Amino acid sequence: MPLLEVKSVTKYYGKKRVLDNVSFSLEKGEILALLGPNGAGKTTLMRIIAEGLSHRGHVFFKGKILKDRSVIGYCPQEGILYEDLSAYANLKFYSYLHKRDGRWARKMMEKFEIPDKKVKELSGGMKKRLSIVIALVGEPELLILDEPTVGLDVESRHQVWEIIRSLREEGKGIILSTHYMEEAEHLADRVAIINEGKIISVDTVDELKRSSGIKSAIEIRGLFQEIPEGFVRENSSLVFYSQEPKRDLVNVVILASKVGKIKEVVVREPTLEDVFIKLTGRRLKE
Ligand SMILES: Nc1ncnc2c1ncn2[C@@H]1O[C@H](COP(=O)(O)OP(=O)(O)O)[C@@H](O)[C@H]1O
Ligand SMILES: [Mg+2]
DSSP states (O other): OOSEEEEEEEEEETTEEEEEEEEEEEOTTOEEEEEOOTTSSHHHHHHHHHHOOOOEEEEEETTEEOOOGGGEEEEOSSOOSOTTSBHHHHHHHHHHHTTOOHHHHHHHHHHTTOOOSBGGGSOHHHHHHHHHHHHTTTOOSEEEESSTTTTOOHHHHHHHHHHHHHHHHTTOEEEEEESOHHHHHHHOSEEEEEETTEEEEEEOHHHHHHHTTOOEEEEEEEEESSOOTTOEEETTEEEEEESOHHHHHHHHHHHHHTSEEEEEEEEEOOOHHHHHHHHHSSOSOO
């Protein structure tokens, strides 16, 4: 039995449908990444699970309709910290709500290397670690992390990844949202690709790549006036997704040379971003 099961969840804001028949499940000890651009519906979906925001469809926890949300630790995207209080005071406040004493708070601050300064003096990475610890206060089996590394520098991002991995090792089920494809690629056991309120595919990164039918991406760097049929643009490159690069390479180069000046041609493995573009026709970051 999965830890969490989301079945046919649909959500309207007024007349706008922001989630459309979303279904997926999560196992214990699994990290599932919701990967999608801004406005895809990630936060709404997480709020339905974590806060019980009104919706159509069902959310099951260990086979029963989810009612008691204290089994979930939720770390929203926007801060939940009191900036003028110290890190310890923040954590103690949330600990007391869950009838835990200050010793637990001290232990966790040590474990997650959070210095006891005023929150407004902490770095982005420290604040994020503190917010994750707060989500852990009730010893939840399921963690929901909304864009846990948005805006963090590379080092802080990797520290947060390590924490998330260690929580998976403890057996927690984790859903995180991201619009960073490296995050989905390096951290998640499975990725749910979400666009315009729909989950387009849920699978391992390898399987998403395999089933996309992209064997290679032929990337042509240079300056181009237009995008020829069958190509997509990535930054200043034209990209052609190919199942047989040896067969396609010459033709692809000829087509590209007709619309601009080629500087470099690279044949590379597909990335998750390529898969996303192939499935949705758009990029993750616009
Ligand atoms: N409280 C709200 N009222 C009306 N529309 C909302 C509300 N929250 C989100 N939306 C809309 O729902 C869509 C999905 O938003 P959101 O779930 O925040 O996406 P994401 O987290 O993937 O960026 C967006 O079009 C957004 O404008
Ligand atoms: Mg969001």
